[in-house]
Amino acid sequence: MGFPLLSPSYCCGSQPSPPIFHGLLRFKPVTSLRKPSSQKRQLCQSGRASKILAYYGLTTPPYELDALEPYMSQRTLELHWGKHHRDYVDSLNKQLAKNPLYGHTMEELIKVTYNNGNPLPEFNNAAQVWNHDFFWESMQPGGGKLPQGGLLQQIEKDFDSFSNFRDKFVESAMTLFGSGWVWLVLRTEEKRLSVVRTSNAMCPLIWGDIPIIGLDMWEHAYYLDYKEENVRAIC
């Protein structure tokens, strides 16, 4: 594609697997169906009593809930993951029980329910599930180190320096009005990195960019630990 391969090891951290491929879909057929050949399948509309044929699961952060202390408390993780994130998953599954939007990966589901700017009711839940999955992956215990290799090179290329990028990211988070997210994305068209901001549940996947890190700037993400001092939370 003409740009350096990005190594996803970054200060706020991510798993060795590329951040985009958070295949967090868990299918659990409860009636007897033939085994799917690929993830993108249509599930049979069974005539039997139990109609729920698949559900999305709540993925667990790749660390213990107290592992991000002192920057993010266990209490916050318990609530943020255990209540908010879980609520989005449960609500989504409830909605999908009544709606034939089966067989999608989470990324596909977000695009389908975004519906080209006229979002379906499922969009908010689907997008927030994905956003939060990504958020947990964007952090790691003992993080805070600089990114390495290809990612660092690309950051230096597109932002002049890592600290420039960091300033831009922090500034973007600080000037966000209302609820939303701040992202480091790879713009697929321009083939460069960029800091973008989205409102509420919006996700850069929608317009085809590739998120590298995501930061939840909804108040619930930092309020217990930092109250209104979101500057401290971001830094």
Place this chain on the structure above:
Amino acid sequence: MALRAIAGKKTLALGLVFSPCAAAGASAPGMGLGLRQARGLVTFSLPDLPYDYGALEPAISGEIMKLHHQKHHQTYITNYNKALEQLEEAMAKGDSSKVVHLQSAIKFNGGGHINHSIFWQNLKPVNEGGGEPPHSTLGWAIDTDFGSLEALVQKMNAEGAALQGSGWVWLALDKELKKLKVETTANQDPLVTKGANLVPLLGIDVWEHAYYLQYKNVRPDYLKNIWKVMNWKYAGEVYDKEIA
């Protein structure tokens, strides 16, 4: 406009005093949004709460009230003043792109100031009448337009709970049509952004900072409880003034 209706006991009046230190004392009643004037530019200051921080417990904790008032509302005012100063400069220089660029900061921070100034008036300690249902004119209007007070409360709670992200849920008076309606606004958009004829009677802040420390993610519980400290008397006064 709604601003005229804000006339609490301890609110600050529009004082056309040119001393920068003047906390807008006596003079003409009316605006009540804590105005001062210096160098010709109007600046705003934090209005006092007409009750103690802990006076709305257990519906809303003193910790939340203190943070909400002293930090959040104050920040909106500080940034509103800053934006207005920058706007004045930009206008003087004829810098149109800066003028337009500043609009979102003005709407957000100015809206935050307006909305919260109304909000403090909308709440009242129980021992001062908080939670007492509306009487006469407003009470009848609610029955006419919603069927009953319970139906109105249910509607506002449902819309407040369903609001994605941050925003407000309002009981509004359409002063042209002389009808009540429930509206929501996003972020800090004031009610008037939903219709120039809409006057806010009651507003409920559903930003997470308004309830998170006490109710965590259970916004519906916050909405259920806030009615216990609702200042219907204030809403009735605003209504009567507009309808008259």
